[in-house]
Amino acid sequence: MAGSAQPAPAVTPDASPSGARDTRAVVERYQQLVYGLALSHTRCKGDADDVFQEVFLTYHRKQPNCHDEGHRQAWLITTTLTIARRENTSSWRTRVVPLAPEDAEMVRPEVFHFATETQDAVFQAVSQLPESYRAVIHLFYFDDLPVARIAAVLGLEEGAVKMRLSRGRGLLRDQLGDLR
């Protein structure tokens, strides 16, 4: 499990041929945000890894002209959700696992694990939320985004965000019972 993210360095100009160093700084600053979203929106760790890489490669290729960090963050969030959605509809079809005849047991894709069982349960519950609640719950609880910011990024009314939060919490409580 990777360690916690360092405070991200200021994004400075670079002269590398592909601008890769510029993108690296963006990766360092936003890897937790993107990876976390990818985790809760994909079915296994491998998919999350793929989505994580794809988001930053896309960022690197598209060079979105972000005027400030807020725009960059918003771009990364919406792109992660889009790519994760795309990955979900294709990954099981394309996943090819070569099996020797003696390996009878089914190979199960690796699941991301947290430190405690409770945390695993919470993660699983969040991942199984209906899509319309999942991103809102994730951004509110795991990224500490305020309601107004979630609304702006996802293109929703603030009231809609609050509604989804409340209903999402209700679903989680049903699934998890009382959390200790």
Next chain:
Amino acid sequence: MTDQTNLPPDAPDAPGASNAPDPLAEVAAAMRRQMAPDPAVVADLYAKLDAEPAPPRDVPVRLVAAAPVAPPTAPAAKPAAAPRPASAGRSRRRFPALAGVGTAVLAVALAVVPLVQGRSEAGTTTAAGGGEAVGSVTAPPVADEPAGPATAPPTTSQTTPTEGDYGPVYDALQAAVANQAAYYYGGATTGVTAENAILDTAEVAKSSVDTGRGSAPAAYSETNVQVEGIDEADIVKTDGSTIFYGHGRTVTLLTADGAGTSVVSRIDVTQAPGWEGTPGGVADLMLAGTTLVVFAHDYSPDFDSPYLDWTYASTSVEYRATQTRVLLYDVTDPANPTFREALGQSGSYSTARLMDGVLYTVTTYSIDDPATADPDDPVTYVPLVTDVAAGPAADAGTPADTEPAADAPVAQASLLPATDIAVFPSLMTTTYAVATAIDVATGARLGEEAVLGGADTVYMSADNLYLGGFTWSADPPVPDATWAATGLADGVTLSSATTLARIALDGGALTAAATTMLPGAILNQFSLDEYDGYLRLALTISGWSDDVGWSQKASLLVLGLDLQPVGSIADLAVDEGIQSVRFSGSVVHIVTYRQTDPLFAIDLSDPTAPTVLGELKIPGFSTYLHPWGDGWLVGLGQNTTDEGVSDGLKLSLFNVADPVNIAETAKLVLPWYDVPALYDHRAVWADVDRGLVGFAATDWTTGSGQELYLVYRVGTTIEQAARLELAASTSYTSDSYSTRGVRVGESLYVVAPSQVTVYALDGFTPEAAVAL
């Protein structure tokens, strides 16, 4: 307690929500820091990033692949034709200014990186015309539906589904709208990647246009063009026996016969078949052998204009030039011009060129209200080309029948294939520049290309068409290398920028090959010159910086054909704007002005290291420079007093044979006339062999607006040779803008809206006056 909102009581921020700690929040906080990727995954990502080629923001993006899918080639297969500077596409990252070290900065910044070649499967390099779909072919008249909305995209020998796939074009247009709003009001902008880019990597042949005149003295004068061998459209054309004059809705044909000059025929362009809206006046003419080409606008009322006010009893409806007509007439017999066919293209006429029998027409087509663009109906947002063939026995001189005959000519409109539409990757404008190439002899369309980017300045060399578009933008995406080459400091906010596109001619196939964003503004077509595989250009850059405030300067840039800088003089003239430019091979003369008129001579023989050779500081400034034999320049411009006050016009003769010691050897100050030739080079009649310069003027000094044609003799002194008074204008505008002087034989024909007056060159005695 009243629930003031509709929120359930346990919603965050809901009134009455408890202050109890949220157990979910606690757990989530503990999980947050664990949601990080494996270091191996991150390292693998970094490796992939390093392997990515440099993002080429300045490549024109063909949104739809033209050629069938080809296996991707290794990026390093073909080295770049010219060195590409590092991080060419990062517009918001600035190199710190290294003042006065133009070439040294470039030496640091330049790095050879592999040229991008179709980074995804969809991209391939196309040879000229290979995958390029030829536009609609002029078909014989078909008794089909009449002219109107576009038919399906043209069928050619290789119709591929992608030609009609306008989805990416629509998306690009909408993205441009969003980007414009973002630049003005703040917000993220999106660009287009080069995933589908098709680069024209064919070796570009050096300019093969003969830059020297033939040795035999010309029998008549031609339009004063920028590049020898490339004719430019103008309102007056002659072939030495007939003079063609386009004014209003009429083209008048006269025999150039000295005292016997007379009108032999007239063409009323409104009688040409195929007008869809209201015919406009003649914009320009071109003469190609026995074919006369007439450019005119097709106007339609704009009922969708947001400015229409329906609340009043009556309101004005704006007519907009939605199409430009290219009318072809057979003038083998000038007394009986015959309509051949009409071609058309969306947009308003910009300019036209003729080279080797191929007519290149440029229009600009704006989607002013992108909200009217219907994604399912490409006609609402994609440029069209139209073709109208002549019906049987069509005669330009006879009035049209009141009822169209069964075999009357019909117009066939076709959408530009999606494969012929390219965009500036930065997607900043909703105006297309539409370029078409037509073989004049046959009327066949050779190719077309639309670029989503403006075309305020058009310059054509023997191999390429360059389109420059002026943009106002708070933060134009100028490539870092260009920013550095023009010596701009980090914190400068530009007042203006220029989009530049290079369209390779390819014998008429027209392929968008490179685009870039330049800081500052281009004065006119004379500010660009392609020579020996490089594009040289002069820019006036103005902007705001915190320490200096607003300032401007003149810069010289040398770009490779990929439009990346290879050399420059960043600070040619600080606090000055460019007033005139004339390139002559490896030397360029530039006039800048603020108070004095430095005339610079710059050596361009080493494209990577342009050098100022000499400088002449005199009052006033020239707005037009004309090479006058070997080692001489004639300048037409404004005169100023020593205090910098303009007090009239002037003609100057400069000796530039020794570039280090430029001298103004002769000068004549003229009264403050209204002279179109100051800013329109086609209005200048320059006869170097005879030592004469002529142009039309309107004299307002006496208040009545006397129309004149002025001729000056240039030698060791400059003297007025003739001040010819012309008939007064019958319209509210000056005639001088529609007046030209043309020499045929030993007579000067002054062609003006109401009258053509013929003068003997010897003494300028009047020989004939023909009313029009």
